[in-house]
Amino acid sequence: MPVNFVDLETARDSDGLRMVVVGGVPSPWGEAAKGILHVKQIPYQAVRLDQGSEEMAAWAGERKGPVAIYNDEAPRSAWDSILLLAERLAPEPSLIPANAEDRAVMFGLSHEICSEGGLGWMRRLQGVHSGMSGGEGFPPGVAQYLAGKYGYREEEAASNQRRVIDLLEMLSARLHAQKREGSRFYLGSSLTALDIYSAAFTALLKPLPPEHCPMPDAMRVGFEAMDEDTRKAFDPIIAEHRDFIYDEYLELPLSL
Numbered sequence: 001m002p003v004n005f006v007d008l009e010t011a012r013d014s015d016g017l018r019m020v021v022v023g024g025v026p027s028p029w030g031e032a033a034k035g036i037l038h039v040k041q042i043p044y045q046a047v048r049l050d051q052g053s054e055e056m057a058a059w060a061g062e063r064k065g066p067v068a069i070y071n072d073e074a075p076r077s078a079w080d081s082i083l084l085l086a087e088r089l090a091p092e093p094s095l096i097p098a099n100a101e102d103r104a105v106m107f108g109l110s111h112e113i114c115s116e117g118g119l120g121w122m123r124r125l126q127g128v129h130s131g132m133s134g135g136e137g138f139p140p141g142v143a144q145y146l147a148g149k150y151g152y153r154e155e156e157a158a159s160n161q162r163r164v165i166d167l168l169e170m171l172s173a174r175l176h177a178q179k180r181e182g183s184r185f186y187l188g189s190s191l192t193a194l195d196i197y198s199a200a201f202t203a204l205l206k207p208l209p210p211e212h213c214p215m216p217d218a219m220r221v222g223f224e225a226m227d228e229d230t231r232k233a234f235d236p237i238i239a240e241h242r243d244f245i246y247d248e249y250l251e252l253p254l255s256l
């Protein structure tokens, strides 16, 4: 079922789970959260983020997405807090390994994808850098806006690029090793939240095709832009894994 979008008043006046999400583009943090809720069949109302709305900021506590709000509990915006809430609301199917060591690996690798300094964060800064230096990244206005909000510093561009390459190589090496063991998942032989994070964050390198992911052309160019070395590090196995996870577990087309 497509995501149930409602307006702010409707969401605010409701109980249960509500989620503020970025609209119009496949924002990977939001798409991962939607994917987790879909796999667990947790019903929720979604509201598209309006960065200029004081009322929305007062309710959600910030001007970013996603923010998950359950009943009268405090809003949750961190990727891991949203995952833990989803596990609490619907323990099955579990997306977090029961074994402590596997769990540590799952959260560690997910951190490298989703947290500050991780793949998503650094790809965003790469798009900002290229958009601000006349390249093919985000359109200049968008790049300027994201630069101020997400800590862009020009002198860090080269180390940001190295981090992206390093993470892409680490993730693809793991998928290749798993494939040799006969598994299509990052960890063991079943789906974890890590598979969903990787699938969603691949949008920042190669968004799903327009029939599955409609988005403004200029933003698609920004999501896809990459230098030659980053392109070489983006092993096809990462997008193949993404296609497998979307085909088998997630919902297409995306509801943006």
Ligand SMILES: N[C@@H](CCC(=O)N[C@@H](CS)C(=O)NCC(=O)O)C(=O)O
Residues within 6 Å of the ligand: 022, 027, 028, 029, 051, 063, 064, 065, 066, 077, 078, 079, 080, 114, 115, 116, 149
């Ligand atoms: N809170 C998330 C990250 C949130 C985030 O980076 N949101 C971006 C996703 S593209 C956003 O809201 N962008 C739109 C904007 O800043 O206006 C986490 O660290 O787990």
